[in-house]
Amino acid sequence: DAGITQSPRHKVTETGTPVTLRCHQTENHRYMYWYRQDPGHGLRLIHYSYGVKDTDKGEVSDGYSVSRSKTEDFLLTLESATSSQTSVYFCAISANDRNTGELFFGEGSRLTVL
């Protein structure tokens, strides 16, 4: 068990509302990731973090922001949700405190934007 949990697991919201997804780890690993998964697109990197307050953009970062104020939590925020952000969001941590280590994924958060 990698000790990674996501919340909420399911959320339905309306266009224009802010949404925050939380990823919590108990392993104290340095690298944490947010991916979104959509049919036909695989897993696409949104943002990742390599330490407290150290974050960087991925390939689909527009419309998303992240924060990491402590090692165990990595928050993904949609400032104003749009229907195109309806997706399954996965958080992942890199084992062994190295980005080249295997990734452990959370169970996913299914977000529906109406």
Next chain:
Amino acid sequence: QQPVQSPQAVILREGEDAVINCSSSKALYSVHWYRQKHGEAPIFLMILLKGGEQKGHDKISASFNEKKQQSSLYLTASQLSYSGTYFCGTVDRGSTLGRLYFGRGTQLTVWP
């Protein structure tokens, strides 16, 4: 930056072999392979860090051709439990470490 996987889908009978390919337009630092069952999170299979490296466990193995910027996943004598979507993930050489990009996936279906 997203690697290209082929084929998109494979249908096999139990006991048959399959190869899934992953290629990148950029020089690679590492290649990851994951499998995802429907409705579940992806699960790690293996990482290849060096050109020419080959790894495997059970009857699933992979190779990494650094010069060709390619990796292949080999599934031998497929079992029903191998069904799922396989993803390769790549870290580009020279890019900021941490950027792990996944391909679009290969859906593998094994029938009895």
